[in-house]
Amino acid sequence: xxxxxxxxxxxxxxxxxxxxxxxxxxxxxxxxxxxxxxxxxxxxxxxxxxxxxxxxxxxxxxxxxxxxxxxxxxxxxxxxxxxxxxxxxxxxxxxxxxxxxxxxxxxxxxxx
Amino acid sequence: xxxxxxxxxxxxxxxxxxxxxxxxxxxxxxxxxxxxxxxxxxxxxxxxxxxxxxxxxxxxxxxxxxxxxxxxxxxxxxxxxxxxxxxxxxxxxxxxxxxxxxxxxxxxxxxxxxxxxxxxxxxxxxxxxxxxxxxxxxxxxxxxxxxxxxxxxxxxxxxxxxxxxxxxxxxxxxxxxxxxxxxxxxxxxxxxxxxxxxxxxxxxxxxxxxxxxxxxxxxxxxxxxxxxxxxxxxxxxxxxxxxxxxxxxxxxxxxxxxxxxxxxxxxxxxxxxxxxxxxxxxxxxxxxxxxxxxxxxxxxxxxxxxxxxxxxxxxxxxxxxxxxxxxxxxxxxxxxxxxxxxxxxxxxxxxxxxxxxxxxxxxxxxxxxxxxxxxxxxxxxxxxxxxxxxxxxxxxxxxxxxxxxxxxxxxxxxxxxxxxxxxxxxxxxxxxxxxxxxxxxxxxxxxxxxxxxxxxxxxxxxxxxxxxxxxxxxxxxxxxxxxxxxxxxxxxxxxxxxxxxxxxxxxxxxxxxxxxxxxxxxxxxxxxxxxxxxxxxxxxxxxxxxxxxxxxxxxxxxxxxxxxxxxxxxxxxxxxxxxxxxxxxxxxxxxxxxxxxxxxxxxxxxxxxxxxxxxxxxxxxxxxxxxxxxxxxxxxxxxxxxxxxxxxxxxxxxxxxxxxxxxxxxxxxxxxxxxxxxxxxxxxxxxxxxxxxxxxxxxxxxxxxxxxxxxxxxxxxxxxxxxxxxxxxxxxxxxxxxxxxxxxxxxxxxxxxxxxxxxxxxxxxxxxxxxxxxxxxxxxxxxxxxxxxxxxxxxxxxxxxxxxxxxxxxxxxxxxxxxxxxxxxxxxxxxxxxxxxxxxxxxxxxxxxxxxxxxxxxxxxxxxxxxxxx
Numbered sequence: 001x002x003x004x005x006x007x008x009x010x011x012x013x014x015x016x017x018x019x020x021x022x023x024x025x026x027x028x029x030x031x032x033x034x035x036x037x038x039x040x041x042x043x044x045x046x047x048x049x050x051x052x053x054x055x056x057x058x059x060x061x062x063x064x065x066x067x068x069x070x071x072x073x074x075x076x077x078x079x080x081x082x083x084x085x086x087x088x089x090x091x092x093x094x095x096x097x098x099x100x101x102x103x104x105x106x107x108x109x110x111x112x
Numbered sequence: 113x114x115x116x117x118x119x120x121x122x123x124x125x126x127x128x129x130x131x132x133x134x135x136x137x138x139x140x141x142x143x144x145x146x147x148x149x150x151x152x153x154x155x156x157x158x159x160x161x162x163x164x165x166x167x168x169x170x171x172x173x174x175x176x177x178x179x180x181x182x183x184x185x186x187x188x189x190x191x192x193x194x195x196x197x198x199x200x201x202x203x204x205x206x207x208x209x210x211x212x213x214x215x216x217x218x219x220x221x222x223x224x225x226x227x228x229x230x231x232x233x234x235x236x237x238x239x240x241x242x243x244x245x246x247x248x249x250x251x252x253x254x255x256x257x258x259x260x261x262x263x264x265x266x267x268x269x270x271x272x273x274x275x276x277x278x279x280x281x282x283x284x285x286x287x288x289x290x291x292x293x294x295x296x297x298x299x300x301x302x303x304x305x306x307x308x309x310x311x312x313x314x315x316x317x318x319x320x321x322x323x324x325x326x327x328x329x330x331x332x333x334x335x336x337x338x339x340x341x342x343x344x345x346x347x348x349x350x351x352x353x354x355x356x357x358x359x360x361x362x363x364x365x366x367x368x369x370x371x372x373x374x375x376x377x378x379x380x381x382x383x384x385x386x387x388x389x390x391x392x393x394x395x396x397x398x399x400x401x402x403x404x405x406x407x408x409x410x411x412x413x414x415x416x417x418x419x420x421x422x423x424x425x426x427x428x429x430x431x432x433x434x435x436x437x438x439x440x441x442x443x444x445x446x447x448x449x450x451x452x453x454x455x456x457x458x459x460x461x462x463x464x465x466x467x468x469x470x471x472x473x474x475x476x477x478x479x480x481x482x483x484x485x486x487x488x489x490x491x492x493x494x495x496x497x498x499x500x501x502x503x504x505x506x507x508x509x510x511x512x513x514x515x516x517x518x519x520x521x522x523x524x525x526x527x528x529x530x531x532x533x534x535x536x537x538x539x540x541x542x543x544x545x546x547x548x549x550x551x552x553x554x555x556x557x558x559x560x561x562x563x564x565x566x567x568x569x570x571x572x573x574x575x576x577x578x579x580x581x582x583x584x585x586x587x588x589x590x591x592x593x594x595x596x597x598x599x600x601x602x603x604x605x606x607x608x609x610x611x612x613x614x615x616x617x618x619x620x621x622x623x624x625x626x627x628x629x630x631x632x633x634x635x636x637x638x639x640x641x642x643x644x645x646x647x648x649x650x651x652x653x654x655x656x657x658x659x660x661x662x663x664x665x666x667x668x669x670x671x672x673x674x675x676x677x678x679x680x681x682x683x684x685x686x687x688x689x690x691x692x693x694x695x696x697x698x699x700x701x702x703x704x705x706x707x708x709x710x711x712x713x714x715x716x717x718x719x720x721x722x723x724x725x726x727x728x729x730x731x732x733x734x735x736x737x738x739x740x741x742x743x744x745x746x747x748x749x750x751x752x753x754x755x756x757x758x759x760x761x762x763x764x765x766x767x768x769x770x771x772x773x774x775x776x777x778x779x780x781x782x783x784x785x786x787x788x789x790x791x792x793x794x795x796x797x798x799x800x801x802x803x804x805x806x807x808x809x810x811x812x813x814x815x816x817x818x819x820x821x822x823x824x825x826x827x828x829x830x831x832x833x834x835x836x837x838x839x840x841x842x843x844x845x846x847x848x849x850x851x852x853x854x855x856x857x858x859x860x861x862x863x864x865x866x867x868x869x870x871x872x873x874x875x876x877x878x879x880x881x882x883x884x885x886x887x888x889x890x891x892x893x894x895x896x897x898x899x900x901x902x903x904x905x906x907x908x909x910x911x912x913x914x915x916x917x918x919x920x921x922x923x924x925x926x927x928x929x930x931x932x933x934x935x936x937x938x939x940x941x942x943x944x945x946x947x948x949x950x951x952x953x954x955x956x957x958x959x960x961x962x963x964x965x966x967x968x969x970x971x972x973x974x975x976x977x978x979x980x981x982x
Contacts (some may be wrong), residue, residue, distance in 0.1 A: 027951045
């Protein structure tokens with residue numbers, strides 16, 4: 001099992017969700033996050049006052065899938081979240097030791 | 113003892129109770145509760161009559177009584193509420209009382225009844241209550257059930273005389289404090305989406321508290337006495353009772369459904385309860401929405417009555433003797449720290465007083481007396497056209513609307529008394545209207561009032577936002593009145609099912625404000641705000657705000673800074689008043705970023721002026737009309753949305769058509785060009801359509817210079833599909849006889865340069881080195897290179913003022929390329945020998961060049977490529 005963490009642009013969430021539903025991904029965890037990478041923050045000047053946006057709002061999606069599906073899922077996210085511009089985001093893939101469904105106690109792939 | 117004995121009282125109770133529970137939904141809740149209580153009464157009586165209890169205790173030697181407490185005492189026994197009883201003994205609790213408990217109470221536990229019991233002697237009962245206030249309250253509802261009636265009477269007599277007589281004030285104070293704490297903890301159930309039927313504001317406990325205060329302070333015996341003793345009018349009591357019966361009914365059904373005691377009405381239970389109560393869909397509203405709206409209305413009524421009662425019979429009984437203030441109206445007086453009508457008859461003569469009392473309440477910050485609220489409810493119907501359009505009434509209402517009211521909310525009082533609905537009848541449709549979605553936690557009416565309130569808190573010490581921008585905008589806002597109207601009406605469309613509540617709301621807003629004879633200009637503004645109140649938040653969360661077009665699109669719809677400011681403030685107040693999920697730092701950051709970008713576009717207005725927008729639209733139409741066939745129209749139509757606003761503004765319609773043709777010729781190639789001859793000046797215009805790549809502009813400029821094509825002016829545009837359209841005006845090649853061949857050579861050079869096969873820099877150095885010095889013809893100003901990072905949110909703007917020399921454009925653009933900058937827009941012009949070049953650039957990642965160090969480096973790099981001035 002692997003956990004896929006994707007940081008994407010906020011307005012791309014619906015596209016990504018739809019794309020993943022299309023390939024049968026049943027669930028995901030979504031959070032509103034802020035940060036920066038190569039797309040640095042910027043400042044805006046309004047009536048002489050400077051407003052600095054140092055952390056840019058992004059969406060983080062977390063999905064745990066069977067190892068065999070990692071490439072497919074990551075590719076789908078890439079495709080759906082792509083605008084060709086800076087700040088499109090990143091995808092991280094992490095190993096997951098175990099998954100347990102709380103209600104039934106099922107473990108491993110059955111639980112995801 | 114065995115329960116299985118069908119003759120045991122517990123078995124009989126269980127059977128009778130099951131029969132009653134099977135049909136409880138077919139009778140009014142109060143009747144069910146009475147019958148339910150009676151079953152328990154019967155049980156306790158049977159138990160006491162039974163031989164085995166008699167065998168345990170001799171009532172003559174050990175007098176005892178069973179008393180019902182709490183809800184059971186009031187004969188309001190809900191399905192799974194605790195059955196509270198007191199086993200009362202005369203002198204001391206005999207040792208054998210334990211056996212009595214086993215005989216009476218345990219069987220109830222065995223059949224799944226939650227019984228709360230206390231075994232106490234008369235003295236114990238009173239001493240304990242003397243020490244602990246929370247033990248006083250159950251005794252208020254105590255009712256004799258079985259055993260020795262004289263014993264029970266003695267308890268009550270001493271309780272009333274000693275306890276209530278001597279410690280009345282303390283008990284009332286404790287009650288008031290507990291009441292306030294409970295409200296704080298459980299919140300207002302009259303608009304919660306998952307209300308607590310018992311403890312929340314508007315819940316059953318509010319009624320209990322009224323009853324207890326009534327019993328302690330006014331000597332009431334039962335709920336009916338509220339009316340008999342004149343504390344509630346006949347109608348009020350009727351509605352009060354109706355509300356209670358409904359809440360009891362919901363509670364019983366909830367208990368039944370959960371199979372246990374449960375007072376919080378969670379989402380998952382609501383649908384079932386609504387269905388079982390026969391709520392049906394109506395006018396686009398789901399049964400569960402109608403159910404909850406009705407429940408809220410009932411709880412709201414209880415809440416109102418509760419507060420009016422408390423205000424009138426303040427349990428602490430203190431009267432603050434503040435200096436009585438005068439109102440502006442003879443008919444409205446201040447008495448006992450509340451506003452009331454001097455004589456109710458005056459209202460018949462001057463119904464406008466109904467509005468003025470609210471105006472005075474806002475002005476003097478004095479609440480309305482319950483009696484005045486009662487009168488407003490009863491006489492509210494007098495408030496109708498033309499009176500509601502009376503300038504004095506409208507003015508008084510606006511004073512209420514504008515009154516800075518951090519703590520004291522007159523508008524809410526207007527809603528509670530139904531008066532706001534008289535003034536704006538459309539409001540009725542949103543009262544108690546539930547919104548079932550992940551964001552809203554308040555019904556529409558409460559939400560819009562909160563929105564108004566939130567706006568008024570901005571810029572004050574209790575401002576809900578820390579961002580100085582929003583607070584400052586509100587403080588400096590001149591059109592507060594209009595914005596507050598928009599806040600009040602922004603969701604009015606939700607009362608009238610349609611595809612877009614914002615659009616419907618804008619139409620209703622017009623109707624409402626026209627009725628008040630509002631100036632057309634204000635109506636337009638307010639209706640605009642209502643119609644577009646979701647635009648910014650939707651754009652911020654669903655569009656790419658780092659794309660200039662997004663900001664331009666918003667700016668064009670909003671049109672001016674005042675409207676943008678108001679829309680931004682409305683968005684913040686609306687989101688803040690929706691619920692915790694609709695507003696957080698994250699959303700705030702996105703929204704503010706969008707606001708600043710749109711404000712910036714507006715400030716440098718060439719892209720958003722009314723004319724620019726109109727021209728652009730006309731041009732698009734003309735281009736579409738110029739397409740001959742349907743297929744052609746479709747092809748053109750697909751390209752139009754990709755054209756950038758700057759391109760559309762500065763290009764004529766016929767040129768757009770030819771440019772689109774050129775784009776279609778591009779196919780999969782790297783570039784195509786089209787050369788036309790200007791018959792008047794003899795110059796050539798070269799239009800190049802190319803796939804954009806870093807350095808494209810420099811390569812074209814270099815190619816022209818290499819081929820002795822002198823560049824007079826140039827413009828470049830980047831379309832949204834990453835296509836660059838570059839337009840150059842050049843002097844034709846010196847030798848016009850072989851012009852066609854010359855162009856062909858240039859074309860090959862450009863193709864090679866784009867492929868990377870030709871190093872233009874090297875080729876140019878070999879062929880025509882840049883001059884070391886130039887001599888300006890007229891003025892002798894030094895070169896000027898300016899980097900402007902403020903004017904655009906999306907580009908750094910580089911302006912170069914220099915003098916013409918062969919290869920000037922290639923030199924500058926190469927410097928930009930080497931600095932890692934991509935040219936998105938360029939305007940190149942040459943006048944005699946003076947060159948003014950403007951470039952809109954971003955780095956290859958698409959970001960502005962924000963830091964001053966790289967700006968200075970760029971200036972130095974460009975300067976190094978320019979010849980010295982002689």
